Amino acid sequence: MDQQFFINLEEQFGAHNYKPLDVVLARGEGVWVWDVDDNKYMDCLAAYSAVNQGHCHPKIMKAMMEQAQKLTLTSRAFRNDQLGLLYKELCELTHSHKVLPMNSGAEAVETVIKAVRKWGYKVKGVPQDQAEIIVCENNFHGRTITIVGFSTDDSSRENFGPFTPGFKIIPYGDANALEAAITSNTVGFMVEPIQGEAGVIIPPAGYLKEAKALCEKHNVVLILDEIQTGLGRTGKLLAEEHDGIEADLTLIGKALSGGYYPISAVLSNKEVMDVLRPGEHGSTFGGNPLACAIARTALKVLVEENMIENAATMGKYFLSNLKEKIKGPHIKDVRGKGLMLAVELMPDAGGARKYCETLIKQRLLCKETHENTIRIAPPLVIKKEEIDWALERLEAVLTVR
Ligand SMILES: *Cc1c(COP(=O)(O)O)cnc(C)c1O
Secondary structure, three states: OOHHHHHHHHHHHOOOOOOOOOOOEEEEEEOEEEEOOOOEEEEOOHHHHOOOOOEOOHHHHHHHHHHHOOOOOOOOOOOOOOHHHHHHHHHHHHOOOEEEEEOOHHHHHHHHHHHHHHHHHHHHOOOOOOOEEEEEOOOOOOOOHHHHHOOOOHHHHOOOOOOOOOEEEEOOOOHHHHHHHOOOOEEEEEEOOOEOOOOOEOOOOOHHHHHHHHHHHOOOEEEEEOOOOOOOOOOOOOHHHHHOOOOOEEEEOHHHHOOOOOOEEEEEOHHHHOOOOOOOOOOOOOOOHHHHHHHHHHHHHHHHOOHHHHHHHHHHHHHHHHHHHOOOOOEEEEEEEOOEEEEEEOHHHOOHHHHHHHHHHOOEEOEEEOOOEEEEOOOOOOOHHHHHHHHHHHHHHHOOO
């Protein structure tokens, strides 16, 4: 098979809203994927952390096949026998009180924006249409008009206005800036525990704890977007656990799918979610039994197969070896938490993309984020020998200029 054939099809008939690396994949298993010519690669992106459980996990596949033969879609006009079980299992696992299921991460973000605004008017007593939500510079929360409206990335925003008002942008990792930005109309503060798309930016230790205290003090809802950091990626089920806090609202998505079928969820305390009444929000596919059965198993294998602990121990091993082996004047920083790792290059190193292209020739799939950062985020099932295999290639490509 000719990879170029498939590339040409995409270029000719598809919208050019992505610039993928030119490898055409046809098959996957665990941390490994194969292209149409049967070349084998290690996947160190894991679909932006949507395949934490590894490609084609057999137990999730089985759950999907079984549910697909029974019932796939009812809409929320009727009830189904998977949704309630997913709610209960998610609440028990995450100490939440209420769940609202959607499909994509961006929809979960839109959902919390609606819920905290209504909470602001109904519970906090903010005057109509005055609600403010605070977000951070270099955030990534998705691609809808409302969400890109409060992005600080020009290519996400340019030519897409006018945008939704009601958002305030503050520097990331700065608790003082948060306190200064809060007014009596502030209803929520939405933040990523680690900024993934911005280049795996880790805030100062204790930042989330301070944010939580400030939100409590000023009656502001703390919203953690854990769509990327959640479900084991950082070595904890939720990244908030590193700071020993519980957010009021938590967004999960990506790996809730087990890599099979899109599903996202808003996890909430009772007070905020209880403001939503029938007819005020919804989604045709949100909470469908196929997605729920898959998500239940995706969560189950994450816990039962110790993928979270594996992310913590393998992440430590990977990071310490990266720090030791990847050195040189063109390396600015090597950082990470759990299996959310990054190598940042100096601005004059010629950009991360060319390194990713060279890594592909070495059969290692990594993707640049922004100009100068290479993100390394393999499925959480990665083993020590596999990390050694990756390190050999990373060292070969990243230490020579
Ligand atoms: C991927 C991501 C989203 C958006 O999820 P989609 O499913 O692509 O809409 C939102 N927030 C964070 C932190 C993400 O990483």
